[in-house]
Amino acid sequence: MTRAINMSLSLFLLLFFSPHLLNAANSNVVKLGVSAIILPHLSVTSTHQTKSLQISQQDIERGYIEVRSATVFEVRSNIKRAYYLSLTRTGDFYEKVWVMDGNRKFILNDNIVQIYQTSAGFIRGEIKTLNYRFYLSPFTTPGSYSWPIRAEVLT
Incomplete structure (x- = not known):
């Protein structure tokens, strides 16, 4: 163009x-x-993604582990159409997870959840920062685990 x-x-x-x-x-x-x-355009740039998390005995006794700013990405768009944030479960050491996006909280119980995100046609971009609280399975043991959620942006 x-x-x-x-x-x-x-x-x-x-x-x-x-x-x-x-x-x-x-x-x-x-x-x-x-x-x-001008054709519609939506782009996503990942600026940070936590690769793994360390679960301690204290986390297991508490029943959950919180990870702040684990997923950070920028969305740029020239359209006022909404998009979806798709979260896919890939780990099995937790029963459910709260995903927190600012003041909004979503619960991921199943294998996938799609979260509706409004768009104001932000050419300069919008930064999204996701925080997580994993409620651990009773069978979880202390150790290092690969990051258990895949995040994608869909139109």
């Missing part, structure tokens, strides 16, 4: 400053219209 705009602008400047048109400018009027079609 930028290339098409640049080409249109170059053509406009070439025609405008053409010696033939400059000579004819005294007797003729030249009108040139330029229009552009």
